Amino acid sequence: MTTSTSPEDLLLDRALAGDESAFVELVDLYHAPLLRFARTFVRQPAQAEDVVQDAWVGVLRGLERFERRSSFKTWLFRIVANRARTRAVREQRYVQFEVNDDGSDASGNFTPEGKLKAPPREWQMTPERLLLSVETRALVDKALEQLPDNQRIVVTLRDIEGLDAADVCNVLGITETNQRVLLHRGRTRVRAALASALE
Amino acid sequence: MLSCRDVANQCSDYLNKDLPLRTRLAIRLHLWMCMGCNRYYDQMRSTLRMLRKLGREETKVSADRAREIFRSSRNS
Numbered sequence A: 001m002t003t004s005t006s007p008e009d010l011l012l013d014r015a016l017a018g019d020e021s022a023f024v025e026l027v028d029l030y031h032a033p034l035l036r037f038a039r040t041f042v043r044q045p046a047q048a049e050d051v052v053q054d055a056w057v058g059v060l061r062g063l064e065r066f067e068r069r070s071s072f073k074t075w076l077f078r079i080v081a082n083r084a085r086t087r088a089v090r091e092q093r094y095v096q097f098e099v100n101d102d103g104s105d106a107s108g109n110f111t112p113e114g115k116l117k118a119p120p121r122e123w124q125m126t127p128e129r130l131l132l133s134v135e136t137r138a139l140v141d142k143a144l145e146q147l148p149d150n151q152r153i154v155v156t157l158r159d160i161e162g163l164d165a166a167d168v169c170n171v172l173g174i175t176e177t178n179q180r181v182l183l184h185r186g187r188t189r190v191r192a193a194l195a196s197a198l199e
Numbered sequence B: 001m002l003s004c005r006d007v008a009n010q011c012s013d014y015l016n017k018d019l020p021l022r023t024r025l026a027i028r029l030h031l032w033m034c035m036g037c038n039r040y041y042d043q044m045r046s047t048l049r050m051l052r053k054l055g056r057e058e059t060k061v062s063a064d065r066a067r068e069i070f071r072s073s074r075n076s
């Protein structure tokens, strides 16, 4: 798949030719998302910062080439994913993305026939206030923090950074099925965490 | 007829608009008739909105930090 030239492509070309201001623009666009993503692999903020800096330096030195087989954003995320994974392995942390999808449900919310035993309780906040409230923002952060690594990584890429399913598979080198199952489980857990605070 | 469990299992795909039309319609019908699933779906949708909002609120890094990285790539 080839993608047409994007504004980021041009910024990259200029940065590679030594234009510092073009690089500043790229960093402005992507550094914060990449940092958030790196933190899903390596927990220490300083190490995550290292990983992202390393990725940028690799890009600037031409160690990483943008072949335009994916979007620019996907390419950058993949570089960070690979470096963050290497780092995590060094810390003897290994993220497993293979999951079994047996379709079972351990929530205990359903009867054997699959009917909801009871409706979920109402949340004590309107959808509008949920979006604006500082407290719920903190709740979402905490819920994410408590997800298993594999679920947090997929939810971060899909829902927070807005990559599509194919991009996430590409960035992490995982199958479509694993991507879907992890996303589903992660979102389900985040909802449950919010529910226990908002009911 | 879909069960509540089927609806919960496909809720994430439904939110992604990733399902064939026939399944989407079956889910919509169930949500229309089942108060519990309807509320669950609304809460999942709110959850998703809150997650998406986190991504739009990233704090920017300073240009100084960017210049520092740029210069470090040219050393050594």
Ligand SMILES: [Zn+2]
Residues within 6 Å of the ligand: A116, B003, B004, B007, B030, B034, B036, B037, B038
């Ligand atoms: Zn139902």
